[in-house]
Amino acid sequence: MIRPTPEADQDVLSGLLTEAAQSSIQFQKTLHERSVAAPNRTAPPVSLGEDGVGAQEALSLFEQHIAPHLSASAGPRYLGYVTGGVTPAALMGDWLASAVDQNPVNPGCSVAPLVIEQSIGMLASLFNLPFAPDAPDGTGFDGTFTSGAQGANTLAAACFRDWAGERCGTDVTEEGVAALTGLEIYCASPHITMGKSLGIVGLGRNAMRSVARVPGREAMDPQALEEALANSDALSKVVIASAGIVSTGDFEDIQSIAASCARHDAWLHVDGAFGLFARCSPHYAALAKGIEHADSITTDCHKWLNVPYDCGLFLTRHLDRLETSMRLTASYLKTDDPAPTYINRGLESSSRFRALPVWMALMAYGRSGVRDMVERSCDMAQRLGDMLSEIEGYELLAPTPLNIVLFRGTFGSGADQDDLSNALQADLMKAINATGKVFLTPGVFDGKAGMRAAFSNWKTGPDDLPLIIEALRQGREHVLKAKG
Ligand SMILES: *Cc1c(COP(=O)(O)O)cnc(C)c1O
DSSP states (O other): OOOOOOHHHHHTTTHHHHHHHHHHHHHHTTGGGSSSSSSSSOOOOOOOOSOOOHHHHHHHHIIIIIGGGOOOOOOOTTSSSOOOOOHHHHHHHHHHHHTTTTOHHHHHHHSSHHHHHHHHHHHHHHHOOBBGGGSSSOSSSSEESSHHHHHHHHHHHHHHHHHHHHTOOOOOHHHOOOOOOOOEEESSSSOOOHHHHHHTTTTTTGGGOOOOOOTTTSSSSSSHHHHHHOOOOEEEEEEEEEOOOTTTTOOOHHHHHHHHHHTTTEEEEOOOOOOOOOOTTTTTTTTTTTGGGGGGEEEEETTTTOOOOOOOEEEEOOHHHHHHHHHHHHHHOOOOOOOOGGGGSSSSSSSSTHHHHHHHHHHHHHHHHHHHHHHHHHHHHHHHHHHHHHHHTEEEOOOOSSEEEEEEEEOOOOGHHHHHHHHHHHHHHHHHTTTOOOBOOEETTTTTEEEEEEEOOOOOOOOHHHHHHHHHHHHHHHHHHHHH
């Protein structure tokens, strides 16, 4: 037998890629009927051989041992976390990104950096934010694609860390954080990735000071922030605001927060991983007003834009700061190319051509395509909320401002209802997810345990709602029966 080699596979590339395409099509077409969470998850029974089996047989192994046990997270009823799917144009863009195999952060040899720049410019326009390269006075936002919001929050943390360093007379990038003094960081409901980012850049996960929340909500109380900043004599103040808090989709009042930051010379970072997309729709844009005043912004494309993993975006008004914090210089990287050198803007010195799926999706569907996805998701969330109030044994735990419904199953009555309900939510969610019809993740609000349904997949439509309700009914029956 001939040993399988890349050379031999290359001779039959057309047939191989056609089969891979068929496999992808089959997966996409059956997404709505797959179990949303895979019921059986075991690693494929294989090991690394001295000789391989060739691409054709590797595809068979995928079909046999991997494909059946994947989740339908790209499908219409995966409502856990905040999870996007993949539109056809974005999928094509992602395939092509692999086929052309660029390292787009490398300068001087490809149009790819210009495609990144153009894609960031189109996203800025989509979010109604000034794009620095297009602005007559050069003020506005620019940045880079990242692995996700975690990556973007880490770039933000590096930027404001180094900004604070400069204000106290030290270069943190060169000298480390030991000499950094006088930095205070304020926030109310930061995403957990923000704490991790602060840890990564050496500021520490505990560096955040809690600002009081608006009573009955998760959002920061702007008055409390104003007082905290006014009473602080720290040399450098940073405020981390949330545009779209992950448990309920609540928004902070970014306009007031930005005004306080301006008054007290504070760096404003806004985490809008999904919430920035509110600015794509006239119905929801008011929620995200004021983000245009931020110093830095995080968002995700693999959530609501429905491009495949992984793709986040970091934007800042202080590109020079980012390019100092992330600079990577070597004589072999010198170029006279006028295109931006993204190697100086991100964590990676090599990365995937993440811009291409974004570019393809924006070309294919335009502003109205994104607006439709956003509005449809929010409409599904509203409708599910309305339906929940009509079925036995469920209640909403918080209002639904955008695309996330936070609710719980109710058990017992009177004084022990909260305790009993809290105790049974995990079992309930497990039973609901075990139906395979829907996938939910937990959420807590005001001391009450519950679960979240987050809508951000372009495929989700009205036909999915009865299936979701049916899963909720079945889950609750299961728990009641088990409880006896
Ligand atoms: C999802 C999310 C993140 C983390 O995003 P990744 O893309 O998983 O890194 C950060 N902040 C908020 C508000 C989010 O919703």
